Amino acid sequence: MYPTSLLCAGRLHTLLGLLLLPVLATAQERLARVGTGAVERAPIIEEVPLTGTLTSPRVAQVSTSVAGLVEAINVDVGDRVEAGDPLVRLDRELEQLALASARAATRRARAELADTRRRLEEARQLRARQSFPETEVRTLEAQVGMQEAEVERLAAEAQRREARLRRHVLNAPFAGVINRKLTEAGEWVEPGTAVVELIAVDNLRLDLRVPQRYFPRIDADTRLQVRLDAAPERELAARIGTVVPVNDPSARTFLLRAWLDAPDIPLTPGMSARAVLQLDTGQRGLVVPRDALLRYPDGRVSVWVVEDAGEDGTASVTEHNVETGLAFDGRIEIRSGLEPGLRVVTTGNESLQPDQRVRPVGAD
DSSP, X not given: OOOHHHHHHHHHHHHHHHHHHHHHHHHHHTSEEEEEEEOEEEEEEEEEEEEEEEEOSOEEEEEOSSOEEEEEEOOOTTOEEOTTOEEEEEOOHHHHHHHHHHHHHHHHHHHHHHHHHHHHHXXXXXHHTTOSOHHHHHHHHHHHHHHHHHHHHXXXXXXXXXXXXXXXXXXXXXXXXXXXEOOXXXXXXXXXXXXXXXXXXXXXXXXXXXXXXXXXXXXXXXXXXXXXXXEEEEXXXXXXXXXXXXXXXXXXXXXXXXXXXXXXXOOOTTOEEEEEEEEEEEEEEEEEEGGGOEEOTTSOXXXXXXXXXXXXXXXXXXXXXXXXXXXXXXXXXXXXXXXXXXXXXXXXXXXXXXXXXXXXXXXX
């Protein structure tokens, strides 16, 4: 038999173990839960922030080609029109009378021509029977030629009058929105006088001014991320369409023109936008998620690295000072301080201590 003292000690040890189990379990549950991300090698991208404006591919100061009195204006500022819609009508009374006169003159000339041709045919028949002078036949032939020319001239004059009459109604040259109304009914306009300003609102393009040092590195495949100030929560797909190789000498910039893919967002010329130009540096390097970085007032930058992972799903963390480079796509370049294959803490890293045990969760 065992001594009574040994039996009591064993029972006490067992009792203490049972009492400590909930405490140990609670301690395990209270381990800091942290999110992690990988240290990986990837192409390094340089991001260039830009600002720009949506512009229309067609802006026209629509003007009249004939002089006249404005009789009616069919549109107002903000109206949307289709190509061919009547915008302004000039007084046409005098032109209509001139056209009627030209058409009447043409009909008379054609009637005279028909009569002369009839007489010429009779003269030729008489000449065949030697009963009509050859000279008279030649004279009638000349008259037919002159009258044919006169008919052509008068017909052309009638067509010119028709064209002038059509120009008394000014039609929209393309679909768009009336931006400005520059005349009113009752005003006299001369040829070349602008009466409305029309702006196309389809196929809008984004005009961006880019510092000239980036010009050699941009092509049609360069990525461009765009956010409109009118819809800042949406990142829009954009396609670079034109790089205008002409510098603005005062600003040392060149024009970059892009087209947006935003079918469900109402766009209008003049909207401002913010864009990020993503330029391939041609280099590869180590990158980590941007949330892994901790910046200190003294300028030091560090990350917490997950190490010594155990079978119980916990690990310890150590702090590494790093030198950073370019930031892009939610990641940042690490130039020194880390090796590929490590995992860094991305969430829950604000209050960690060296060699602290943590429970990584949601690792990518």
